[in-house]
Each structure stands twice: as structure tokens, then as C-alpha cells.
Amino acid sequence: xxxxxxxxxxxxxxxxxxxxxxxxxxxxxxxxxxxxxxxxxxxxxxxxxxxxxxxxxxxxxxxxxxxxxxxxxxxxxxxxxxxxxxxxxxxxxxxxxxxxxxxxxxxxxxxxxxxxxxxxxxxxxxxxxxxxxxxxxxxxxxxxxxxxxxxxxxxxxxxxxxxxxxxxxxxxxxxxxxxxxxxxxxxxxxxxxxxxxxxxxxxxxxxxxxxxxxxxxxxxxxxxxxxxxxxxxxxxxxxxxxxxxxxxxxxxxxxxxxxxxxxxxxxxxxxxxxxxxxxxxxxxxxxxxxxxxxxxxxxxxxxxxxxxxxxxxxxxxxxxxxxxxxxxxxxxxxxxxxxxxxxxxxxxxxxxxxxxxxxxxxxxxxxxxxxxxxxxxxxxxxxxxxxxxxxxxxxxxxxxxxxxxxxxxxxxxxxxxxxxxxxxxxxxxxxxxxxxxxxxxxxxxxxxxxxxxxxxxxxxxxxxxxxxxxxxxxxxxxxxxxxx
Amino acid sequence: xxxxxxxxxxxxxxxxxxxxxxxxxxxxxxxxxxxxxxxxxxxxxxxxxxxxxxxxxxxxxxxxxxxxxxxxxxxxxxxxxxxxxxxxxxxxxxxxxxxxxxxxxxxxxxxxxxxxxxxxxxxxxxxxxxxxxxxxxxxxxxxxxxxxxxxxxxxxxxxxxxxxxxxxxxxxxxxxxxxxxxxxxxxxxxxxxxxxxxxxxxxxxxxxxxxxxxxxxxxxxxxxxxxxxxxxxxxxxxxxxxxxxxxxxxxxxxxxxxxxxxxxxxxxxxxxxxxxxxxxxxxxxxxxxxxxxxxxxxxxxxxxxxxxxxxxxxxxxxxxxxxxxxxxxxxxxxxxxxxxxxxxxxxxxxxxxxxxxxxxxxxxxxxxxxxxxxxxxxxxxxxxxxxxxxxxxxxxxxxxxxxxxxxxxxxxxxxxxxxxxxxxxxxxxxxxxxxxxxxxxxxxxxxxxxxxxxxxxxxxxxxxxxxxxxxxxxxxxxxxxxxx
Numbered sequence: 001x002x003x004x005x006x007x008x009x010x011x012x013x014x015x016x017x018x019x020x021x022x023x024x025x026x027x028x029x030x031x032x033x034x035x036x037x038x039x040x041x042x043x044x045x046x047x048x049x050x051x052x053x054x055x056x057x058x059x060x061x062x063x064x065x066x067x068x069x070x071x072x073x074x075x076x077x078x079x080x081x082x083x084x085x086x087x088x089x090x091x092x093x094x095x096x097x098x099x100x101x102x103x104x105x106x107x108x109x110x111x112x113x114x115x116x117x118x119x120x121x122x123x124x125x126x127x128x129x130x131x132x133x134x135x136x137x138x139x140x141x142x143x144x145x146x147x148x149x150x151x152x153x154x155x156x157x158x159x160x161x162x163x164x165x166x167x168x169x170x171x172x173x174x175x176x177x178x179x180x181x182x183x184x185x186x187x188x189x190x191x192x193x194x195x196x197x198x199x200x201x202x203x204x205x206x207x208x209x210x211x212x213x214x215x216x217x218x219x220x221x222x223x224x225x226x227x228x229x230x231x232x233x234x235x236x237x238x239x240x241x242x243x244x245x246x247x248x249x250x251x252x253x254x255x256x257x258x259x260x261x262x263x264x265x266x267x268x269x270x271x272x273x274x275x276x277x278x279x280x281x282x283x284x285x286x287x288x289x290x291x292x293x294x295x296x297x298x299x300x301x302x303x304x305x306x307x308x309x310x311x312x313x314x315x316x317x318x319x320x321x322x323x324x325x326x327x328x329x330x331x332x333x334x335x336x337x338x339x340x341x342x343x344x345x346x347x348x349x350x351x352x353x354x355x356x357x358x359x360x361x362x363x364x365x366x367x368x369x370x371x372x373x374x375x376x377x378x379x380x381x382x383x384x385x386x387x388x389x390x391x392x393x394x395x396x397x398x399x400x401x402x403x404x405x406x407x408x409x410x411x412x413x414x415x416x417x418x419x420x421x422x423x424x425x426x427x428x429x430x431x432x433x434x435x436x437x438x439x440x441x442x443x444x445x446x447x448x449x450x451x452x453x454x455x456x457x458x459x460x461x462x463x464x465x466x467x468x469x470x471x472x473x474x475x476x477x478x479x480x481x482x483x484x
Numbered sequence: 485x486x487x488x489x490x491x492x493x494x495x496x497x498x499x500x501x502x503x504x505x506x507x508x509x510x511x512x513x514x515x516x517x518x519x520x521x522x523x524x525x526x527x528x529x530x531x532x533x534x535x536x537x538x539x540x541x542x543x544x545x546x547x548x549x550x551x552x553x554x555x556x557x558x559x560x561x562x563x564x565x566x567x568x569x570x571x572x573x574x575x576x577x578x579x580x581x582x583x584x585x586x587x588x589x590x591x592x593x594x595x596x597x598x599x600x601x602x603x604x605x606x607x608x609x610x611x612x613x614x615x616x617x618x619x620x621x622x623x624x625x626x627x628x629x630x631x632x633x634x635x636x637x638x639x640x641x642x643x644x645x646x647x648x649x650x651x652x653x654x655x656x657x658x659x660x661x662x663x664x665x666x667x668x669x670x671x672x673x674x675x676x677x678x679x680x681x682x683x684x685x686x687x688x689x690x691x692x693x694x695x696x697x698x699x700x701x702x703x704x705x706x707x708x709x710x711x712x713x714x715x716x717x718x719x720x721x722x723x724x725x726x727x728x729x730x731x732x733x734x735x736x737x738x739x740x741x742x743x744x745x746x747x748x749x750x751x752x753x754x755x756x757x758x759x760x761x762x763x764x765x766x767x768x769x770x771x772x773x774x775x776x777x778x779x780x781x782x783x784x785x786x787x788x789x790x791x792x793x794x795x796x797x798x799x800x801x802x803x804x805x806x807x808x809x810x811x812x813x814x815x816x817x818x819x820x821x822x823x824x825x826x827x828x829x830x831x832x833x834x835x836x837x838x839x840x841x842x843x844x845x846x847x848x849x850x851x852x853x854x855x856x857x858x859x860x861x862x863x864x865x866x867x868x869x870x871x872x873x874x875x876x877x878x879x880x881x882x883x884x885x886x887x888x889x890x891x892x893x894x895x896x897x898x899x900x901x902x903x904x905x906x907x908x909x910x911x912x913x914x915x916x917x918x919x920x921x922x923x924x925x926x927x928x929x930x931x932x933x934x935x936x937x938x939x940x941x942x943x944x945x946x947x948x949x950x951x952x953x954x955x956x957x958x959x960x961x962x963x964x965x966x967x968x
Binding site: 001002003008009011012136137167171174175176178179180181205206207313314316317318319336337338357371 | 663691803
């Protein structure tokens with residue numbers, strides 16, 4: 001059994017600053033008191049301990065208090081991605097069998113119309129309170145959060161992230177990055193993704209401050225790196241580039257107090273790393289995923305330029321191996337460790353997340369002679385757009401659901417701003433306009449998943465077994481190009 | 485499953501300095517290669533993987549390589565205290581059923597004459613090698629080390645310290661103390677005690693250097709604190725005082741690079757804390773024991789003077805409670821957490837180490853209104869002498885084994901240099917000289933346990949149930965006094 005993180009942190013360092021947001025600050029004691037109150041309010045509204053509930057809202061202090069309240073109640077939190085379409089949210093609510101949704105007022109309109117009962121943040125915050133006996137300790141197997149991620153089939157799977165997974169991730173990371181009591185993690189990534197959620201876990205375990213922003217606004221954030229008021233930050237390649245540009249435009253460098261940018265969610269172009277170096281900005285490339293509750297491997301800053309493109313070495317408690325490597329040493333990346341999810345919920349509950357203890361990622365990579373991991377090819381033709389994962393099969397499934405579409409194939413193409421964007425190829429069985437297809441996608445897909453182009457062709461490229469060859473799709477474009 | 489610490493650390497940071505000793509240095513890669521070689525040599529000599537073996541030697545680099553070799557072989561290491569008498573060692577060898585003893589050449593003479601087969605360090609180091617398939621991962625329940633500690637009965641119990649216990653201790657501690665890659669832990673405490681052994685575990689998990697000394701020599705060690713070549717050090721009150729005196733004599737202060745002294749093994753006098761403060765030397769008082777694989781609670785330096793005498797708050801993954809507190813809030817200190825031993829070996833193998841998950845320490849204490857732990861009274865009339873635990877019953881058992889002794893009672897009295905020393909009271913059934921009794925003790929007890937005085941009296945103080953009242957013993961001294 002492990003202590004309730006929020007209670008323990010508030011006990012150990014009650015007066016340390018835990019959070020800043022929009023000019024306000026909260027100590028760990030204050031966050032604990034607020035979230036205990038919120039837990040009593042949720043109880044008054046009928047939320048029971050260990051209920052599975054869904055939660056959605058922008059990255060505000062209010063969301064953090066709500067998350068901590070749900071942790072106090074040991075609820076299994078389905079973290080809804082607020083960029084999703086109503087039908088995608090409906091799928092997750094149905095699949096997870098969440099008993100209720102706790103939703104920020106401004107996000108209520110994003111819920112599907114036939115959705116189950118929900119509680120607005122404002123209703124919870126104004127509710128009366130009902131006493132509840134909050135557990136002082138948690139079991140390592142208890143599910144803290146559930147995040148949906150897609151795969152080859154295009155059906156999102158709800159991934160369990162347990163107390164043990166989160167703790168292992170945070171402690172492994174600290175053995176790599178080090179720790180000082182006054183470290184501050186700048187958070188401008190979504191809290192519903194593991195990149196953001198894991199910042200909260202680290203804050204509770206490390207006793208460090210979170211500097212929270214609802215949006216990534218480079219003009220607000222760059223100064224924190226220049227003046228050293230933040231010491232760590234998590235980014236995706238797109239946001240890293242904007243930070244680099246901002247520093248360059250200001251002819252500024254990173255403060256010596258700023259320690260490290262952790263860059264995840266896909267490869268970081270070599271050019272960015274060189275520019276970062278010129279700005280004295282340490283960047284560590286990381287490799288992780290929802291199933292590993294954040295980083296599995298991280299490339300130390302000191303290795304960034306002589307191990308270009310590498311995701312580094314595993315964190316201390318983790319192991320990585322290459323399954324059935326070919327002559328070049330390339331094979332499927334497999335991961336093992338206490339940070340690996342024990343499994344899924346919903347329709348995939350019976351599917352094992354591991355084989356003999358190893359998570360098979362579907363990503364292809366190799367480990368060089370010095371033990372550094374290189375990710376060569378992403379799982380299931382994964383498209384990474386602005387740090388969001390897009391699985392082609394998800395988009396294809398939507399297109400195939402349209403009565404006019406006979407076959408569909410989706411691939412990613414390079415994009416200056418987002419890294420990649422999806423484009424779709426369709427074979428029709430009856431007349432339809434591209435506008436009609438796009439309108440259909442808009443109803444059923446998150447905005448970032450909507451194909452930037454839909455191209456009608458006579459036949460999709462397939463192999464002898466009639467399996468779709470997504471990598472051949474891009475070649476069907478009139479000419480090689482990137483979108484702007 | 486968790487990675488083999490030594491392999492993983494050598495993989496992650498091969499070129500970082502792992503150890504300095506007598507002017508020599510070793511990287512993690514070098515220590516791994518040496519200890520792998522030593523594991524093959526032990527294998528050639530017949531040591532099997534997962535064997536329970538005993539190990540004894542002074543704190544040298546050679547002992548560390550031998551310990552790491554045994555870890556590679558997943559041996560359960562019975563860490564023999566080299567200060568013990570032959571009969572005490574014989575007890576531990578018999579009780580533990582260790583299959584062999586690996587002993588430093590200079591310590592061979594300390595082994596009981598009828599002892600089981602043993603291997604001298606030099607014999608291992610000169611042996612041929614035999615290939616062995618070293619495990620890349622360890623189970624959390626695997627016993628890494630076994631250390632003997634006494635209790636109310638006076639019969640030492642072999643305490644299991646597992647992979648999980650050691651990892652929990654090291655990760656909990658880092659969340660309290662913080663971590664930087666170039667931290668260096670000065671080790672001048674015995675490696676056979678958890679205070680020293682835990683420094684090795686932290687080095688492997690943190691990737692930090694150990695600066696090892698065979699003996700505590702203040703003239704060698706004080707300069708490391710003054711020049712900041714070390715950043716952490718573990719001490720007992722006696723050695724802390726010598727460091728303070730050395731700094732005062734030199735009119736020197738602790739380097740700003742030196743971070744913290746951890747003071748364990750009993751209370752630290754308030755006067756020491758004030759002197760430390762004047763020297764800019766941060767001192768954290770800790771509370772821990774063999775059964776908790778090092779620290780359970782630690783008082784932060786910033787609290788040292790306004791929470792005088794407190795052992796601080798629990799480390800992050802730990803919990804402490806006071807059992808059945810009296811009106812003053814005092815009761816038995818109970819401890820819970822992943823660092824608590826799963827149990828004992830040998831004659832106490834059936835004895836549970838915990839009750840409903842809580843370790844009952846036998847120590848008496850209270851927790852103040854701010855959550856700080858105060859240890860009021862040590863378990864089983866424990867005498868702490870120069871950081872070594874002495875249980876009165878152990879000495880009484882030896883005295884009672886003498887044919888002339890009818891009854892015996894032992895207590896501790898204050899001592900300027902060692903904090904406390906034991907003195908004994910005996911009721912005789914036949915004539916015997918004090919010298920004869922002391923000679924008998926010398927055969928059967930470690931030197932530090934031999935009573936500083938043996939006093940013959942007519943009757944021991946007992947309560948109505950005839951239970952010995954050890955605390956009344958000191959009152960029987962001709963006058964209150966302390967020994968020098």
C-alpha cells in the first residue's frame with residue numbers, strides 16, 4: 001500500500017508552492033483542502049468512491065482541483081480529449097461505461113446529445129458537501145486514469161494507468177533528470193494526455209511547482225524560459241520550434257536556471273536540436289506512449305547532438321528490446337517495466353497488453369552499439385500531427401461508413417507547421433462531392449483528424465493478399481509536395 | 485521484474501565515476517566488469533546462483549566488488565558485522581544456514597574455528613573463471629541482504645532486505661533530498677550495516693559516486709566537507725561531533741557544495757545542531773533501522789532548530805503511526821511502507837515482522853501537531869554506543885551462561901565519547917572475580933558490547949511480576965556519574 005499522494009504531499013511540504021495559474025498560486029496544503037472540499041461536493045452529488053467517471057475540461061486550476069478530488073475518491077478517471085468529435089466521445093463513454101461525466105461549463109456543448117448524466121464544474125463547485133472517508137492509502141494496482149488510444153483496428157482502446165504505473169514513471173524519471181525542491185514544470189500540454197497528466201503526478205511525488213497555461217502561447221511562455229522562472233517543460237516538435245523562433249527573434253538565450261525541455265510525441269528534426277544548442281537550451285528527446293504512463297526512454301541533452309535522432313536509453317526501472325531484428329538490427333520495439341499498463345477496459349478488456357511481460361509497441365526501431373534506441377517507423381502507420389496521434393484506420397473507418405464510399409486509405413504527408421497531416425484516398429461506389437465527405441468527417445472526427453485532402457481514385461494500392469499498402473498512397477499524389 | 489541494478493547502471497551511465505577509494509577511481513562500467521569477473525570466479529569456486537552466503541570484510545573497494553558479484557549471482561548476502569565475537573558469528577552462521585563464507589584475508593582469523601568452509605577474498609580474486617548466465621532482471625521479492633539485529637529476547641534475528649525494500653528506500657529518499665548527477669556520498673560507516681549498504685544501493689540507482697573510507701579518520705574526512713568534494717555523508721552522533729570539532733579547530737566552514745549530513749543511529753544532542761549551524765553545515769536527523777532498509781523519517785535541515793530533537797516526517801512512500809497513545813500522545817511507533825522487511829530467516833522465520841502491515845518498532849514516541857515524529861524512548865532498553873545497537877538481553881544471556889552467575893541485569897549509562905556504554909549488575913551463586921567474568925564476556929561478545937563495569941549486588945530491582953526493571957539499575961550505582 002502507498003500513501004494517497006495528495007494527502008502525503010500536503011502533510012510533508014504543506015507550504016511549498018504547488019501551482020501557479022493566471023497569476024494565482026496555491027500551496028500543496030491549499031490544493032489538498034480545495035480538492036477535499038470538491039470530493040465532498042462530488043459525494044453530495046452522488047459520485048461514489050471507486051466509481052469510473054469521465055472528466056473533460058480545459059487545462060485550468062479548476063480541472064486540477066477536480067482531478068485531485070477524483071483521486072481522493074479513488075475514482076477511475078476517463079480523461080476525455082476535448083478535441084474529439086461528439087461521436088468519438090460517445091464511443092469512449094459507451095465503451096468505458098463511465099457512470100457520469102464531470103465537465104467544465106464551456107465544454108458541456110461538446111458532449112454528445114444523448115449522453116449520460118453529467119455534472120458541470122460550476123454545479124460541483126456550488127454544491128453542498130457530504131462527508132466522505134477519504135482513503136489514506138492506495139493500492140499499487142488501483143487504476144488512477146484511463147486514456148484512449150487507437151491502434152491498427154482504428155477502434156480506440158481505453159488504457160489503464162495505475163498508481164504503480166504512475167509512481168514507477170515518476171521515480172524512474174527523477175533518477176534520470178535529478179531533482180531540486182524548487183524545480184518548476186511549465187505545463188502547456190493537455191492534461192488529458194499522459195504528457196500533461198504525468199506533470200501532475202511528478203508535482204505530487206517531487207513536491208515541485210506546476211506552472212500551468214491553458215494554451216500554448218509562445219509570447220507568454222518564452223519569457224519563463226529566458227528568465228528561468230520555469231526549470232522543465234514538456235513539448236512536441238511543433239511547439240519546440242515556436243519556442244526556438246521566439247528566442248531567436250528576441251536574441252535571447254535560455255536562463256542557466258532553466259534545466260531541460262523534454263520533447264516527446266514524435267521525432268524532433270535535427271535542425272531544431274542545433275538551434276536549441278545555439279540558444280543554450282537543453283533538449284532531451286523522449287520516447288513514450290499512453291501505455292507506458294509517459295517516458296520509457298529519454299536521450300540526455302549531453303548526447304543530443306552525437307546521437308542525433310535517438311530517443312536515448314531506457315529510464316532506470318525500464319527495459320527495451322528489439323523483437324526479431326532483421327540484418328540491420330531493426331525490429332519491433334518491446335517495452336517492459338513497472339510503468340507498463342496492466343491492460344485495457346471496455347471491449348478490449350480481455351486483450352492482454354503484454355506478451356510474457358513485454359509490451360509490443362508496433363513501432364519499429366533498433367538499438368545501436370552503445371545501447372541507444374532509434375525509432376525508425378511508427379506503429380500502424382501512425383500519423384503524428386502537432387503531437388496528437390492519428391491512426392489512419394480511424395479515419396478510414398469513418399469514410400467507409402459513408403454510403404458512397406467503397407474503399408478508403410489514409411496516410412500522413414509532411415506539413416510545415418504540424419509535422420504531418422492526414423490525407424485520404426477513396427474509391428467511390430456512387431457519386432458524392434468532396435465537400436459532402438468532409439462534412440461527414442467533421443461530424444465524426446476530431447478536427448485535427450479531418451483529412452486535409454480527399455482524393456478520388458479508381459483503385460487503392462494493395463499487396464497480393466489485398467492488404468492496403470498505406471505507404472504507397474503518398475506516391476499517388478499528382479506530385480510530391482507538402483501542405484501549408 | 486526490475487533490472488539488475490549493476491548492469492542497468494553500467495548500461496545507462498557507463499563512464500560516470502562510481503567509486504573512489506585510496507586514490508583510485510572506478511567508473512560504473514569498470515565496477516560492473518570487475519564484479520562480473522568476480523561472479524565468474526565465485527562460480528568456479530562452487531558458489532551457486534541464489535545461494536545464501538555470508539560475507540565479511542573491512543570497507544574497501546574489494547568488499548564492494550564482492551558484494552556486487554554476489555548481487556549478480558542473486559545470492560542472499562548475510563552481512564557479517566566484523567566487530568562481533570566468534571561465538572556471535574557462529575550463531576549467525578548456524579542460524580542463517582549460509583552455505584559458505586566469503587571473507588577478507590585479514591578477517592579470516594575472526595571466524596569461529598569450527599566454521600564452515602570459507603573463501604578468502606584473495607582466493608576468489610586469483611581463481612579461474614567459470615561462465616555464468618547472470619540474470620538481467622530481479623524480482624521485487626528477492627532477498628538482497630540479510631542483517632542481524634537483536635531484540636527483547638537477546639537472540640539476534642536475521643532481517644531480510646529485499647530488492648523492493650532497497651528500491652523503495654532509495655526512491656523515497658531521493659524525493660526528500662533531491663538529486664544531481666554529480667552528487668557524491670562520503671561513506672565512512674560500515675557496509676555491513678544498513679547505513680553503509682544503503683549508500684551502495686543509492687549509488688547504483690542514482691548514478692552517484694561513493695567516496696569510500698575504510699575507517700572514520702576525521703583528518704581525512706573533514707577536508708572533503710570543507711572543499712565540497714563530497715555532497716552527502718551519513719554519520720552517528722559520535723562522528724558528527726568529531727567533524728564539528730575538526731571544522732571548529734580549523735576555523736573552517738562546510739563548502740556551499742556540501743549539501744547534507746544525515747545523522748542516524750540515535751538522538752543528536754541539541755548542542756551539536758547549533759554548532760553545525762554556525763559552521764553552515766546542514767544536518768538532517770533520521771530515524772530508521774535494519775527492518776526498514778535505512779531511513780523511515782528524516783528531519784529537514786530547515787526544520788532542525790525549531791523542531792529540535794525530532795526525527796522529522798516520513799519519507800514519501802512511508803507511513804508512521806503511534807499505537808495506543810497515552811494522554812501525552814506517546815505510544816509505540818509503528819511503520820508501514822514498501823521499505824519494511826517482509827520478515828526474518830532462521831529461527832525467527834515463522835515470526836511475522838508486521839501486524840496488519842505495520843512494523844511495531846518497540847520504540848516509544850509521539851507525533852506533534854505539525855506532524856513531526858519524536859522518538860522518546862528506544863525499544864527494549866536499547867543502548868546505542870557509537871552508532872552500534874546493543875540489546876541488554878544479549879549481554880545478560882552471556883553473563884547468565886557463566887556458572888557463577890545467578891542473575892544479571894544490564895543498562896546503558898551516558899558516556900562522553902560513545903554516547904552510551906553498557907554496565908552490568910550480577911547476583912552471584914558462587915565466588916568469581918570480575919576479571920573472570922570480563923574474560924568470559926570477551927570470548928562471547930563483540931568488544932563494544934563488553935560491560936564497562938560489572939557490579940556485584942545482592943538483588944536486582946524487579947516489579948511485582950518479578951520482571952527485571954532495567955531502568956532502575958542505573959540508580960544502584962554508588963552515585964550518578966558518567967564514564968570516560
